Amino acid sequence: MDMKEAYDLKALGDKLKAQGLELAEDGAENVYVSVKEWLKESAEKSTNAIDNVVTSFLDQLDPVVLPLIDEINPEDNVEA
Numbered sequence: 001m002d003m004k005e006a007y008d009l010k011a012l013g014d015k016l017k018a019q020g021l022e023l024a025e026d027g028a029e030n031v032y033v034s035v036k037e038w039l040k041e042s043a044e045k046s047t048n049a050i051d052n053v054v055t056s057f058l059d060q061l062d063p064v065v066l067p068l069i070d071e072i073n074p075e076d077n078v079e080a
């Protein structure tokens, strides 16, 4: 991002915005991974067997969900 004049607040805003998006992207991914873990651990503990079957398919959501999360900050994507 080019700074057009000294102490350009817009340039500073752009820097902070880029950082915020990356934090949001990492945060969303961490939340997604943690919720998956929590669901799997809960299914292991619960006495019924149906949730074990359901949670065994959770990782198949990764190819759908992770690219969506990656779009929160398109700047860091390897390929658009």
Ligand SMILES: [Ca+2]
Pocket: 042, 043, 044, 045, 046, 047, 048, 049, 050, 051, 052
């Ligand atoms: Ca269970």
Ligand SMILES: [Ca+2]
Pocket: 025, 069, 070, 071, 072, 073, 074, 075, 076, 077
């Ligand atoms: Ca990204």
